Amino acid sequence: MTTTSGPLATRRLILQGAASVALLGLGNLPFAPAHAAANDKYPEEAFKQKNEADAIKALYGRNAEPSNKVKLDAPEIAENGGVVPVSVTTTLDKVSSISFFVTENPFALAASYKIAEGTIPGVANRLKMAKTTKLVAIVEADGKLYSATKEVKVTVGGCGG
Template identity: 75%
Template structure:
């Protein structure tokens, strides 16, 4: 870049600043999320054990205070309604793992203070397997699992 004169460098900087501010306006919704990075690595893990390790890096224990609501039998693996409620306090996150999916981690929710520690969503399931919900409460991990029988897998043809 040594061949650039001072003036063109200044123009270049102006242009770059312009691009920067346009990008900021365009991605305003993404800006809030930027403080909480997307856990790319955890979503790439194949098994639920590895995914839990990548996301939390700590062991978890089963707890009857975590209520996982999932159907016994899901006729359509493409849409399986799964919900979690918990009586634990000080909850900071709730995550869902489907053990036999190509990537076990399905969804992870950050629960700020003032938000009720309960979430309902719909997941895809490749075949019959365990669905595990992990609730992070006061820095500790509590879990609940349930086997859901899938008659038609959620992976298309």
């Protein structure tokens, strides 16, 4: 019996370790979704959401409707998923924010821009894409959300080393 207590004790220790890790994981769960789009704080919770719907909910707290007034420009085929040039312009009035969601990425929300009064509602930037994905741009205008969607084929993913 004494010979088997060694490995057993080790196994128990490992299990305890796993349990405490699980507890730590729980501690990081979002407590309350912060609708940070309206203020200046960094929307930490929205950036932690894995899928697009949850990220939109965490960022804005409501749904977007597709609109042809939002123009999303992205390449149809991106050779390098690490650097994909993406831009949005819109003819909508009273735009207060523009956000980009890459649905197949580990975390859907890529970037969110606050547009002040007097700033032209449009932005160009470069994003990473893990694989071929749907790209969604959301424009917040006069309190409503409008979206545009585009499929981007990625030949080399942007997450590998």
